[in-house]
Amino acid sequence: MEIKIMFKLVSDLLLHRKFVFEEGSVTLFNIPISIIPTNFIVLLQKELDKKGLDNLVYQVAKINGKEWFRSMDKDYQLKTKDVMQWGPDLISLAGWGKVTVRTKKDSEKSLIVLLEKSANAIVYGPSDKPIDHFFRGLVCGAWSYVYGEDLDAIETKCLARGDNACEFLLMPKNRFDLSNQEIKTQLM
Numbered sequence: 001m002e003i004k005i006m007f008k009l010v011s012d013l014l015l016h017r018k019f020v021f022e023e024g025s026v027t028l029f030n031i032p033i034s035i036i037p038t039n040f041i042v043l044l045q046k047e048l049d050k051k052g053l054d055n056l057v058y059q060v061a062k063i064n065g066k067e068w069f070r071s072m073d074k075d076y077q078l079k080t081k082d083v084m085q086w087g088p089d090l091i092s093l094a095g096w097g098k099v100t101v102r103t104k105k106d107s108e109k110s111l112i113v114l115l116e117k118s119a120n121a122i123v124y125g126p127s128d129k130p131i132d133h134f135f136r137g138l139v140c141g142a143w144s145y146v147y148g149e150d151l152d153a154i155e156t157k158c159l160a161r162g163d164n165a166c167e168f169l170l171m172p173k174n175r176f177d178l179s180n181q182e183i184k185t186q187l188m
């Protein structure tokens with residue numbers, strides 16, 4: 001997102017009281033938010049990884065994404081086109097990276113989402129497996145809500161693993177091939 005568009009987005013959100021700053025509190029679409037260092041999530045994930053529990057970040061972010069969109073829908077009656085428009089803008093504004101929806105098949109409830117310049121991947125550093133569990137969970141939860149179906153998401157490319165960008169495949173839970181070990185690891 002260009003810087004000019006970014007400022008327009010922030011001013012629109014402020015104008016319509018969707019982004020509210022009060023002393024000691026910030027809310028975005030009625031949800032309390034706080035700015036935390038990217039490194040916090042990265043450090044937390046690395047500690048969880050040592051115990052084989054890093055995918056908890058995905059599972060929790062998925063619940064979070066679903067609840068966030070349910071709450072935004074309740075307060076603002078979101079349409080799919082709003083999610084397509086606002087979702088990537090909010091993620092860019094939040095400093096998580098640049099998002100593009102690549103392929104979207106509504107009939108199959110599946111989509112491919114591209115995340116460029118993933119902040120988590122850059123801070124995480126080189127890894128032999130994909131690491132964007134937080135984003136993967138949030139986007140999966142959001143689309144699970146939009147499609148009214150329990151989706152899952154896997155990260156098929158990751159900047160931290162040496163790919164040019166991160167790429168995610170989202171589709172209904174039962175369509176993933178769990179005999180593939182790499183897929184199974186991301187969904188357990």
Ligand SMILES: [Zn+2]
Pocket residue numbers: 118121130131132155157158159160165166167
């Ligand atoms: Zn990644």
